[in-house]
Amino acid sequence: MPELQTISMVQQQVVDWASLAESLGKQFAARETEADEADLFVADNIARLKSVGLTAAGVPSELGGGGASYADLCTVLRILGRYCSSTALAFSMHTHQVMIPTWRWQHQNAPVDGLLKRVAAEQLVLLSSGGSDWLQSAGTAVKVEGGFLISARKVFASGAPVANLLMTSAVYQDPELGSTVLHFGVPMTAQGVSIEPTWQAMGMRGTGSHDVVLSDVFVPDAAVALRREQGKWHFIFHLISMIAIPLIYSVYVGVAEAARDRAVQLAMKRHTDEHCCYMVGGLDNELMAAKLALQHMISTAVVSQPSFETTNQIMTGRTLVAKAVLNVADLAMEAAGGSAFYRKLGLEKLFRDVQGARYHPLREEAQRKLSGQLALGWDTSSL
Template identity: 85%
Template structure:
């Protein structure tokens, strides 16, 4: 059993989630700086997200949550990204783990209401290992009476110190059908689950993206929610791609907006320099490109069904956002000049944080390969 959290937040329909995010973002900024300087997890900020109701915002109102729309949650994460990169990124991992079952509840009548109700009533924080697992997964599942023993190390588990439930997978060598990935949830207070504090990183230092180690953790048969062939695309990964990637990349667009604003502030004394104006115009072009690509991703997620074509559109958008966001960061450093190198002026931290945009799946090489395979009409059952 999970430990009971504080009393559930009762949400009202029509709440202004974006204004709430602005208010919280202003409160989060100071803690973000402290976390960056000391490799601390932004625990207080996550606690405030719980108290505000945002942890359960995406849960349908019928199940006790806030009923926030997908587009609103993308906007919330983008706003939080302007103020507190680490808080926003850690929160995006929880948010997409809520919005995937919410999509399934709305579109498939899937039996996920139990999980979503618990998120709302217990304010559970969900932890994802999907980015490092992806299609291959990692770790081993050994069949025992009544279930499986799981041994694995899950890296880049953003938000681990605040999490209640790990949404993860491991590989079972099925004697009949071969390598099979099992998907399941594990309470973080289960016997054999530990957090190894490995997160000492260039940027996004407050995300608490530590390793989660599972040592012979028992998972009952009834807890296995999905079995799939290892290394092959499956409906659930098309759904995860469609729902999760626009949410996560909303954070980076927010960080890019903060980068732009900070660079302009630092360069204001030289605003009569025509070449500087030229560079600022180029920066704004790149920022506009990020916004357009993100909007395409979000609109695709809202109106589409999971599948290869949708995944292709989403992952192409992910590449375009990443390229433009990194260009924003590079131009900002040039525009601000040597002052950008000083930590106390803030741009240096944002530059480091934004580098994380490179590492979420599908990275550009894999995305371009998939796009090319689809363009040539390859048999998708072989992908």
């Protein structure tokens, strides 16, 4: 079986990433149910991803990784999303933190090879706080000799229980430049870093999206990778938008596919009538809309450069995918009938999990504002 080989063993071969994800997903499904019922992090599933080398799949092969393409990883996340929503979403947060420096290494010759080599050699799991921070960031950075003391609470940190390195930011009140956001990585074992187990949520219950609390954590000057003006668009956020959002929403399309298939199975057990056919047909229309919008996002990310226009394309796609997958979930519940209300049949869980598609940036109101600003030629420096 392909999953029994680590990526390091097959680097010189062509890896069938989709088949690997399919095989792993089938193994993960049972653990997902347990995690959902007990608010448990899917730790065993993430450990399995590490053991087969998937956490380093996006690292270029020249740097010791699997050399998977961006489109390959979108496919992996969509397939995993069909079987285990929480594993897929937690893994997407690590994956985009790998693919962002990979893009910079490939397109800008940026000096990020050290991080990527560590991800490959040590099977590091990267933790993101970007979605909850976004342009404003959160927390404070106080200048001290040799670096900064960081105090912050980072929420929705998916995968926190097994993460090795938190990729985050905080706000420094620069005496000359004013409110300045510093971007840096913090080892989860650093003094002053703790996890507060807050994750008791409607859906995606196994993602371990707890709060990470930073209490006077020392970050040396050399660890600050980027400084930017608070609240303003910056190249790095165009890159984050371009790379992260299609990966994350691949997961939700996978969840919607699972909801569609389950609804059809349940509907087949009922007496069929034209109304049932009408609902299932509408469900398939919405799923097709989600897939088409996602494919546009992925294609845009593959061929584009980070810019306002690229961000607009990606975020418009994000709105369309979110609407469509939410409609799939609604219609799936309708098509399956009252039986869908029973937890044991699985559709209720998928309905809850897909609701997370509402909350990643840019939410529709902010996306529409940005699109309107661009169309009308207005100032787009901030949201």
